Amino acid sequence: MILQHGGDYQHYLKKLSVTHIIASNLTNSKLQEFRSYKVVRPEWITESVQAQQMLPWQNYRLVPRATTQRELLFSRDKETSIPEKITGESLNADVLANDWARQVSTANPTFIKRYYETSRLHYLSTWKEELKDIVDKLEQKYKSDANSLSRKNSSAAHNRIVMHVDFDCFFASVGIKDRPHLSSLPVAVSHSKTVSETSSSDIASCNYVARSFGIHNGMTIGMAKGLCPTLQVIPYEFDKYKSISKKFYEILFQYADEMQAVSVDEALLEVRSHITQPKDDACAQKEEQEALATAIRDAIRQETGCEASIGVGPNILLARMSTKRAKPAGQYVCNSKQDIEDLLASQNVTDLPGVGYAIGDKLKELNVTLVSDLRKKPLYELQAKLGAKMGQTLYNFSRGIDDRPLITNQPRQSVSAEVNWGVRFENEENERGFVEGLAKEVAERLQKHNVKGKNITVKILKRKDDATQAAKHLGHGRVDAFTKSCALGNFTDDAALINKHVYSMLRSFQFSSADIRGLGIHVSKLDNQERLSSDQETLNFKSRNEIDAQQRQPSIEKGDLSRQASKEIMEVDPFVYNELPHSVQKELEATYNLKFKKLLATNDEPKKIPEQPAISTLPELPPWSQLDPLSLLALPNEMRDQILKTYGTKEGDTLLKTPQDTPTIQKSRAPASLHTKTPRLSSAKVGGGSNRSRTITQMFQPSASPSSRSNVSSSSVTNNNETPTTRTSRFQYVFQGQEEENGDDGDLPYDAEVWKELPQDMKDELLEEHRRLKRVKIEQKVQKEHSVSRESAQRIDLHPYRTKEPSLQGVTDIKEVRSLLREWVASYKESPEAEDVATITNYLIELVYHADLEKVRLVIAYLMYLVRDFDSSSWKLCTGQIHETVSEMVKSVYGCPLCI
Numbered sequence: 065m066i067l068q069h070g071g072d073y074q075h076y077l078k079k080l081s082v083t084h085i086i087a088s089n090l091t092n093s094k095l096q097e098f099r100s101y102k103v104v105r106p107e108w109i110t111e112s113v114q115a116q117q118m119l120p121w122q123n124y125r126l127v128p129r130a131t132t133q134r135e136l137l138f139s140r141d142k143e144t145s146i147p148e149k150i151t152g153e154s155l156n157a158d159v160l161a162n163d164w165a166r167q168v169s170t171a172n173p174t175f176i177k178r179y180y181e182t183s184r185l186h187y188l189s190t191w192k193e194e195l196k197d198i199v200d201k202l203e204q205k206y207k208s209d210a211n212s213l214s215r216k217n218s219s220a221a222h223n224r225i226v227m228h229v230d231f232d233c234f235f236a237s238v239g240i241k242d243r244p245h246l247s248s249l250p251v252a253v254s255h256s257k258t259v260s261e262t263s264s265s266d267i268a269s270c271n272y273v274a275r276s277f278g279i280h281n282g283m284t285i286g287m288a289k290g291l292c293p294t295l296q297v298i299p300y301e302f303d304k305y306k307s308i309s310k311k312f313y314e315i316l317f318q319y320a321d322e323m324q325a326v327s328v329d330e331a332l333l334e335v336r337s338h339i340t341q342p343k344d345d346a347c348a349q350k351e352e353q354e355a356l357a358t359a360i361r362d363a364i365r366q367e368t369g370c371e372a373s374i375g376v377g378p379n380i381l382l383a384r385m386s387t388k389r390a391k392p393a394g395q396y397v398c399n400s401k402q403d404i405e406d407l408l409a410s411q412n413v414t415d416l417p418g419v420g421y422a423i424g425d426k427l428k429e430l431n432v433t434l435v436s437d438l439r440k441k442p443l444y445e446l447q448a449k450l451g452a453k454m455g456q457t458l459y460n461f462s463r464g465i466d467d468r469p470l471i472t473n474q475p476r477q478s479v480s481a482e483v484n485w486g487v488r489f490e491n492e493e494n495e496r497g498f499v500e501g502l503a504k505e506v507a508e509r510l511q512k513h514n515v516k517g518k519n520i521t522v523k524i525l526k527r528k529d530d531a532t533q534a535a536k537h538l539g540h541g542r543v544d545a546f547t548k549s550c551a552l553g554n555f556t557d558d559a560a561l562i563n564k565h566v567y568s569m570l571r572s573f574q575f576s577s578a579d580i581r582g583l584g585i586h587v588s589k590l591d592n593q594e595r596l597s598s599d600q601e602t603l604n605f606k607s608r609n610e611i612d613a614q615q616r617q618p619s620i621e622k623g624d625l626s627r628q629a630s631k632e633i634m635e636v637d638p639f640v641y642n643e644l645p646h647s648v649q650k651e652l653e654a655t656y657n658l659k660f661k662k663l664l665a666t667n668d669e670p671k672k673i674p675e676q677p678a679i680s681t682l683p684e685l686p687p688w689s690q691l692d693p694l695s696l697l698a699l700p701n702e703m704r705d706q707i708l709k710t711y712g713t714k715e716g717d718t719l720l721k722t723p724q725d726t727p728t729i730q731k732s733r734a735p736a737s738l739h740t741k742t743p744r745l746s747s748a749k750v751g752g753g754s755n756r757s758r759t760i761t762q763m764f765q766p767s768a769s770p771s772s773r774s775n776v777s778s779s780s781v782t783n784n785n786e787t788p789t790t791r792t793s794r795f796q797y798v799f800q801g802q803e804e805e806n807g808d809d810g811d812l813p814y815d816a817e818v819w820k821e822l823p824q825d826m827k828d829e830l831l832e833e834h835r836r837l838k839r840v841k842i843e844q845k846v847q848k849e850h851s852v853s854r855e856s857a858q859r860i861d862l863h864p865y866r867t868k869e870p871s872l873q874g875v876t877d878i879k880e881v882r883s884l885l886r887e888w889v890a891s892y893k894e895s896p897e898a899e900d901v902a903t904i905t906n907y908l909i910e911l912v913y914h915a916d917l918e919k920v921r922l923v924i925a926y927l928m929y930l931v932r933d934f935d936s937s938s939w940k941l942c943t944g945q946i947h948e949t950v951s952e953m954v955k956s957v958y959g960c961p962l963c964i
């Protein structure tokens with residue numbers, strides 16, 4: 065019957081090649097195994113044949129019989145479970161029957177303008193952008209300061225002193241300053257004018273009197289009123305916040321070696337150069353740090369009339385945790401092991417930076433709620449649950465380890481505008497007008513920041529099918545998020561062009577306009593990236609000058625910019641090109657006019673050779689160069705020039721060495737720290753290569769951030785009016801909350817229809833498994849490539865797992881690693897330091913990812929050998945633990961245990 069009616073069948077199940085699985089009965093384990101496939105009863109076929117059309121498979125789903133098994137929560141037949149179908153139209157009509165709602169929502173043509181004038185989130189995000197400019201200007205101002213040179217680079221130093229400064233209840237304090245009669249009363253800042261117990265307006269900030277009632281930032285006014293009926297609500301005063309924030313930054317800059325503007329009321333500072341006491345005198349150091357914090361707090365109070373709290377610590381994590389402890393109107397200095405213990409152990413994991421609900425829940429599944437629980441978990445277990453990067457970060461955080469430097473002078477990555485409130489379209493015309501307005505807003509922002517972009521991403525929030533009115537009035541309610549991107553041929557800041565692309569991407573989803581609840585436009589791949597990416601440190605200042613110059617002479621410079629935007633010719637080695645991932649190839653194609661270089665003598669036919677290859681000579685490199693000239697050729701001209709220029713200098717020497725050579729440079733430093741009284745391995749950064757060489761690596765990587773590289777197919781829109789294709793990809797669903805952490809899941813091998821109906825926990829499970837398998841695959845591939853053609857793998861550093869040969873305190877050679885271990889073990893006869901154990905374990909795990917299992921084996925064997933005669937059981941225990949952790953990791957990656 066199947067064949068007669070145009071179908072095909074397979075006797076043996078090859079999962080990815082079948083569309084449906086037909087069965088009248090299946091065991092529970094099979095059902096579990098096939099849970100993400102369309103498993104249907106044979107009646108689906110017979111009845112479809114009878115009806116002469118393919119009937120919806122959902123009605124013939126094979127349902128598990130056993131009652132003990134968890135039931136699949138597939139949505140039931142809409143007819144029976146939902147008596148009356150809820151539609152976006154009816155919901156919107158209900159809401160818009162109210163005149164006030166019409167005034168403040170998209171039904172009002174001036175909506176966007178009004179929205180941005182009153183949105184505090186908008187204020188906070190745009191203000192942050194302005195802050196960056198202010199910090200840059202202050203930097204210029206203080207650059208002439210004689211101290212500034214010695215001030216720099218303290219984040220690279222071993223002995224960092226990081227300070228975190230944050231205003232106490234910022235918005236509320238600013239408001240109370242001019243309303244002294246409120247100072248001892250509970251006060252909150254919010255939009256809400258009519259303060260009722262049903263108000264759904266958020267509290268942006270509340271003072272500490274209000275907090276003593278259990279009120280906190282982000283709570284609704286209604287809820288807060290329930291907790292404290294006498295709560296005083298005061299309005300936003302954005303201009304005041306801005307002027308105080310400026311003063312705040314001006315003060316901080318006088319004390320900072322380096323500064324990161326975190327938000328309107330908060331900054332991170334490196335203050336090493338302000339502490340003069342010797343580092344081995346912990347007491348004197350602590351006193352001096354306390355005094356510095358007091359001085360800064362006094363200055364802030366005097367200048368702004370508001371209180372700020374300060375946390376000080378050896379890294380960002382500990383400084384932030386110290387601020388928590390210090391609040392309100394206080395300070396806390398963390399500079400001993402005991403302090404770290406006090407700060408961290410009893411905290412909830414959700415108090416750690418980067419741990420939100422999603423990760424908090426995953427940790428709960430591992431029975432981890434406190435930081436002290438987290439510390440007991442082996443690295444591999446955390447990595448298996450949270451992914452390699454997050455697992456590693458939290459493993460370190462739980463031990464007070466954090467090597468993140470301050471982020472200063474970062475070029476802007478993207479410009480965007482997003483509205484997720486008040487979106488209720490009555491018709492398509494309404495929707496069209498809104499998109500136009502939002503596109504205009506983005507274009508204006510691009511122009512304001514003097515950048516143009518090449519990649520447009522639209523983010524859509526669509527009402528879930530069964531979602532009723534949003535709990536928050538005119539909020540987006542329960543939604544699914546969708547994104548789609550398109551790459552343009554040229555850089556743009558043109559509102560009409562952006563509008564055209566965004567509108568056609570939006571329409572390609574074919575959503576009813578009544579169901580749209582939010583829309584965002586993000587423009588990325590900015591032209592400033594190309595101007596800056598080759599050497600951020602020096603060029604950042606240049607860019608500021610450039611921008612200043614542009615403001616003085618807009619017409620001339622504008623012309624220059626647009627010339628820059630037209631496609632440059634780039635010569636590429638076809639072999640290099642063919643080894644690039646597809647996404648990078650596409651990016652290069654979109655950015656440059658590619659000319660393929662004719663190769664020197666070779667027998668291999670490159671896969672893609674243009675009809676008229678241009679001939680180019682290899683750049684001349686000094687005989688001691690380690691840089692592959694072919695890779696150099698593949699770089700854009702500007703980057704290549706920059707590298708070659710740096711090359712002539714001594715610094716260039718370091719820059720161009722391959723990882724194998726780095727020990728000779730770093731070696732001179734390594735013994736110094738080893739011969740101090742307490743050789744500590746943990747202070748060294750695990751992982752090879754200097755930042756500079758990493759920058760070169762990054763040039764080859766797709767420049768999109770993990771979040772912009774969404775798991776949605778990017779339909780390429782070209783200039784010839786081609787509309788993006790309608791939903792051809794099966795996998796357009798964005799897994800909210802997970803995309804940030806895990807990057808690309810666009811290649812999920814599941815049918816979108818099936819996927820949509822799976823309950824969330826099952827989706828999570830499948831995603832995890834998918835990612836694990838993917839990881840294993842990549843790793844196997846890397847390993848294979850290593851043995852087959854190590855040379856070519858080294859030539860182009862594309863994949864993070866095969867970037868640099870892992871190093872232990874800068875050394876990679878096994879002999880040197882052994883000598884480090886020998887010294888380490890010799891100097892801690894009693895028991896090892898936990899941080900050092902973590903460092904060794906991390907090093908070994910990196911080796912596992914790097915597929916250098918032989919070295920893993922050698923290192924562990926040597927450690928065992930070193931501690932063989934020790935009486936101290938803690939060393940043996942520890943070595944055993946390292947062995948166990950790493951074996952588990954090997955097992956999870958390669959499927960077999962590690963034999964020592």
Ligand SMILES: Nc1ccn([C@H]2C[C@H](O)[C@@H](COP(=O)(O)OP(=O)(O)OP(=O)(O)O)O2)c(=O)n1
Binds near residue numbers: 231235
């Ligand atoms: N959900 C939030 C959080 C913060 N903010 C604004 C108002 C805050 O005053 C300011 C600073 O945020 P903080 O997180 O530093 O909070 P506060 O300064 O209000 O309180 P704390 O004393 O805890 O720092 O940013 C906001 O509008 N909405």
Ligand SMILES: [Mg+2]
Binds near residue numbers: 329
């Ligand atoms: Mg604050």
Ligand SMILES: [Mg+2]
Binds near residue numbers: 230231327329330
């Ligand atoms: Mg803050």
